[in-house]
Structures are given as C-alpha cells and as structure tokens.
Amino acid sequence: MNERKYVTAYVNEPQKVLKFLTKNLDFSDHRHKKKAYIGKEGVVVGNRFGNNYLLLSNSSPTDAEPNLNETVVFETDNCLRDYHQLNNAGITIEKIPRYTSRGLEVMISDDNGNRFLLLEKREYSEI
Amino acid sequence: MKKIQILSNQNKIYSESVNQVNCLCECHEFSIRFVFNGSEVYNIGSKELGMFPDNFLIINEGTVYNRKIDSEAAVNTLSVLYTKQFLNSFHHSITSSDCVLLDGPFNPPNSYNPIFFETLYPLQGDMMFNLQHIRRLFNSEINNDLLMNEYLYHCLFNFYRIYHKEILVKSERLNVVKIRTRNELFKRLNDAKDYMISNYNKDIQLEDICNYACLSETHFYRSFRQTFHCSPHQYIIQLRLSQARHMLKTTNYEVREIVNLIGFDCVSSFIRLFRDKFGVTPGNFRLIAAA
Numbered sequence: 083m084n085e086r087k088y089v090t091a092y093v094n095e096p097q098k099v100l101k102f103l104t105k106n107l108d109f110s111d112h113r114h115k116k117k118a119y120i121g122k123e124g125v126v127v128g129n130r131f132g133n134n135y136l137l138l139s140n141s142s143p144t145d146a147e148p149n150l151n152e153t154v155v156f157e158t159d160n161c162l163r164d165y166h167q168l169n170n171a172g173i174t175i176e177k178i179p180r181y182t183s184r185g186l187e188v189m190i191s192d193d194n195g196n197r198f199l200l201l202e203k204r205e206y207s208e209i
Numbered sequence: 210m211k212k213i214q215i216l217s218n219q220n221k222i223y224s225e226s227v228n229q230v231n232c233l234c235e236c237h238e239f240s241i242r243f244v245f246n247g248s249e250v251y252n253i254g255s256k257e258l259g260m261f262p263d264n265f266l267i268i269n270e271g272t273v274y275n276r277k278i279d280s281e282a283a284v285n286t287l288s289v290l291y292t293k294q295f296l297n298s299f300h301h302s303i304t305s306s307d308c309v310l311l312d313g314p315f316n317p318p319n320s321y322n323p324i325f326f327e328t329l330y331p332l333q334g335d336m337m338f339n340l341q342h343i344r345r346l347f348n349s350e351i352n353n354d355l356l357m358n359e360y361l362y363h364c365l366f367n368f369y370r371i372y373h374k375e376i377l378v379k380s381e382r383l384n385v386v387k388i389r390t391r392n393e394l395f396k397r398l399n400d401a402k403d404y405m406i407s408n409y410n411k412d413i414q415l416e417d418i419c420n421y422a423c424l425s426e427t428h429f430y431r432s433f434r435q436t437f438h439c440s441p442h443q444y445i446i447q448l449r450l451s452q453a454r455h456m457l458k459t460t461n462y463e464v465r466e467i468v469n470l471i472g473f474d475c476v477s478s479f480i481r482l483f484r485d486k487f488g489v490t491p492g493n494f495r496l497i498a499a500a
Contacts, residue, residue, distance in 0.1 A: 160342060162363060166356045179363075181335055204338050 091154050093196055096138035102192040103127050106173055107156065107164075107200075153189065153197040161186040161202035210283075214347060217354050220361055221290040222347050230278040236268045238290040239323075241368060243332065243340060246459070247284040250277045250407070253327055256400060259407030262459075263451050264329045265336070267368065272327060287344060289364055297321040299365055326376050328399045329406050336367040379436050397422045398436055401429065405441065409448040410472035415441060449473060450486050457491055458498045464491050 093099045103109035109127040127138065158164050165179050165188045176197060177189040185204035191197045210226045221238070230249075242251075244260045251258045251266060252275040260266055268274060270293060278284045291299075300323045302310065332340070343360045346353065376395075385391040401422035405413065418441060419429045433441050449471040456467045465476055473479045483491050 162339075162342065162359050163356060166353075166359050170355075186335065186338075202338075204335065206334055 091138055091196070093138050094194055098194060099138050099192060099196055100127055102196075106168055106171055107198070153199050155199045155201055158200045158202050161188055161200055164188070164200050212347075214357070216358055216361070218295055218358065219292045220295055220358070222287065222343065222357070222361075223290065224285070224287045224347065226283045226285045227278055228280055228283050230276060233273070233275045236270060236272045236274065238292055239270050239296050239325075240268050240288050240290045241364065242266045242268065242288045243286065245285040245287070245344075247278070247280045247282060249284060249286055251275070252277070256327075256403060257407055258327075258329055258403050260329065261406075261452065261455075263332055263455055264406060265332045266327070266329055267325050268327055269324050287340075287347070289343070289361055291361070291365060293322075296323060296365075299362070303366070303369060325372060326396075326399060328376075329403050330368075330371050330375055334367070334371075336364070336371060339363050339367055382436050382438075383432060384435060394424075394432060395436065397424055398429070398432055401433065401441070402437070402444070405445055406448060409445060409452065410470060412472065413445070446482060447486070450483055453479070453483060453491065454487065454494065457495045467491070 091099070100109075100111065104111065104127065111127060161179055165175070168188075168190055169175055174191045175188065176191050177187075179186055179188045183206070185202045187199055187201045189197060189199045212224050214222045216222075242249075242260065243262075243265045245262055249260045251260065251268075253268070253272060258266060278286075300321055339360060343357070343364060346357060346360065380391060380395040383391050383394055385394060401418050401424070404418055404421045415426055415430070419426050422429060424432070430441065433444075437444060439447070452471050453467050456462055456470065457464075460467075462470070464480075468476050468479045471479075480490055483489075483494070487494060489497065
C-alpha cells in the first residue's frame with residue numbers, strides 16, 4: 083500500500099474515464115503530476131490512498147510499451163464496501179467479489195468497456 | 210456494555226464488553242462467536258470450550274450452553290446470529306447444483322437443518338479480515354443494513370470454507386471404513402483438540418487428554434497424527450506459539466512474562482521454537498508488528 087504505482091491506461095475517451103473514476107472510485111484529478119510522464123499525453127488521476135496514479139492516454143501503445151493494462155488493478159482497503167457502493171450506483175460488475183491467493187477482488191467496467199479490478203490485498207502468511 | 214443490531218432479514222450482531230458473566234442460555238439461532246481479548250469459557254454438555262482471540266466457536270440452534278467470563282479487564286465479545294431461514298437458504302445455494310437451484314430457486318427443502326460440529330475453529334485468513342470489517346462497521350455510527358448483510362453473508366461463506374477444511378477434509382483422513390465409527394472417532398479427536406486449546410497453558414499430560422476423549426493412548430496418538438498431521442505435543446506447541454504471537458502483538462508484556470503465561474518453562478527454547486516457526490525472534494516480531 084505504500085508503494086506508488088504509475089500505470090498508463092490506453093482508453094478511447096480519457097475524459098469519460100476520468101469522470102467515471104472520480105465519481106465512483108474516489109479518484110481525483112492530478113493534472114499537476116503530468117510531468118511524471120515526459121513525452122506522454124493524457125490525464126493523470128490518483129486514488130484516495132495516494133499510491134495509485136493512472137495516466138489515461140488516448141494514444142496507441144508503442145511497441146516498446148505494449149498495452150498490458152487491459153484490466154487496471156487498483157488497491158482498496160475494503161473490497162466488499164466498494165463492491166456494495168458500486169453495485170448500488172449501478173456500475174457494471176464484471177465479476178462479483180471472489181477470494182484469491184492475494185486477497186479479495188471484484189472486477190467492474192465502465193461504459194466504454196474499460197475493466198478495473200479492485201483488490202483488497204490480504205497477507206495470509208503466518209507472520 | 211452491550212449492543213445489538215438487528216438487520217432487516219432478522220440476522221443479528223451482538224457485542225458485549227464485560228468482566229463477569231455466568232449464565233445458562235439456549236441458542237435460538239445458529240451463531241458464530243468471537244472474543245477479542247482475554248478468554249471466555251463455554252460449557253456445552255460435558256465439554257468445556259475455552260475461547261481465545263485466535264479461535265472462534267459456533268453454536269447450533271437449540272443448543273443449551275453455559276458461558277462464563279471472569280476477568281479483571283473487560284472482555285470484548287461479538288456474536289453473529291443467523292435465522293434458520295437464512296441459514297437454510299444459504300446452505301441450499303452453496304450445496305446444490307445449478308440445476309436444482311433453477312428448479313426450486315425460492316424454497317429450500319424444509320428438511321434442511323444444517324448441524325455443525327460445535328467445536329473451536331481457528332480464526333485466520335479471510336474470516337479474520339472480514340471480521341475486522343464487521344467490527345469496524347458495527348462500532349461506527351453508520352447504519353448500513355445492506356452492507357452489513359453483505360459482510361454477514363461472507364462471514365458465513367468463510368465459515369463454510371473453514372468447516373470444509375477443518376472438519377470434512379480432516380475426518381476423511383482417518384483410516385476407518387465404517388462411516389459411523391469414523392464419525393465417532395473424529396468427534397472424540399475433536400474433543401481432545403478442544404481440550405488442548407482450552408488448557409493450552411497448563412501442564413497437561415497425554416493421559417489427561419486421552420481420558421477426556423475416551424480413547425486409549427496408542428489409539429489416540431495414531432489417530433491424532435493421521436487427522437491433524439502432527440503429534441499432540443506438537444499441536445500444543447503450535448497453540449502456545451500462536452498465543453505468544455498474539456500477546457506480542459497486542460500487549461506490552463515482556464517476553465519472559467509471555468513465556469510463563471503460555472505455559473513454557475524455558476525462555477531460550479521458546480525463542481528457538483518461535484524463530485523456527487515464524488522466521489523471526491519474538492523481539493523482532495514485536496518490532497515488525499508495531500511498525
């Protein structure tokens with residue numbers, strides 16, 4: 083949770099995705115951090131924990147940096163609470179909450195088909 | 210101090226913070242019970258079950274029990290109670306095939322009346338994480354019935370997973386052909402396990418455990434190893450180390466005091482066993498946990 087993650091998501095309409103993220107996932111507009119992405123155009127958003135930053139870009143991914151982020155993973159501190167809120171807000175739930183070896187996760191999508199995985203990381207080891 | 214929340218589907222959450230309790234009760238709904246500090250003792254039939262923060266207990270509908278708390282510091286407990294209708298519906302949905310569910314989506318058979326082993330279960334993994342969310346919402350001023358329902362559904366789901374792992378899988382390990390004999394042997398082994406958990410910090414002997422479980426020493430030793438994949442002695446050591454870990458995390462007791470409280474005689478052997486089990490010394494573990 084302490085590590086800052088800068089991820090580029092290639093989307094058709096960055097402004098619409100920005101609206102989706104700020105409205106439903108408590109993301110905020112971080113235009114001032116745009117300098118972190120020298121040479122890239124797009125909109126920067128950050129989550130409420132300050133550890134996930136996302137550059138929403140409508141340019142095509144380069145060969146050197148293929149679009150690996152078909153599903154964008156965000157960390158959350160409470161997956162069930164977020165699932166409950168998003169479900170009530172009418173957001174499309176692609177996969178209901180499920181338990182995996184890394185924690186509890188739910189997958190949602192916006193109107194443009196962009197998929198987001200909300201992951202509540204859980205440390206299952208003894209220590 | 211007591212607090213109760215009754216949800217729209219009549220499932221309930223009940224919490225208490227008390228120093229002294231000694232009461233005989235009948236459980237009117239299936240319940241899952243937790244204690245967050247100190248201990249609580251339940252007597253069900255001839256069994257005495259000592260609950261600690263790293264385990265939890267389930268009680269079936271209709272069971273008569275006595276619960277006892279006797280502590281200088283207030284002991285915080287929380288119980289989640291499910292109505293018969295909810296439990297039956299959940300059981301139906303999780304144990305039936307899609308075909309059966311499609312044929313009878315709204316009416317689980319009345320014959321359903323899931324009865325579970327009333328024993329101590331380890332509080333770990335997702336059950337522990339979800340319990341923290343339940344407790345946080347319950348203690349907050351937010352009254353969100355639907356979210357609490359979501360949590361309780363997952364709490365029951367987590368219990369079913371633990372039940373599968375702790376009861377169904379482990380009973381299958383017994384090398385006994387007759388189902389009735391296997392069930393009886395597994396029940397007695399569970400009684401022995403509960404006895405060890407409840408008396409983990411005392412100087413208990415193999416003979417005491419066997420008398421409690423009504424099994425001969427050789428039969429008990431062999432069957433216990435088969436079921437739990439460790440010897441009774443190793444099992445008690447694991448219980449003590451687990452309790453020590455909890456105390457290191459949640460109290461300011463010195464390591465020496467913890468060693469006495471969990472029933473170890475020797476500090477150096479405790480440190481060695483703790484390091485072997487968790488990969489760090491007790492002192493370093495406390496530093497990591499506090500960070």
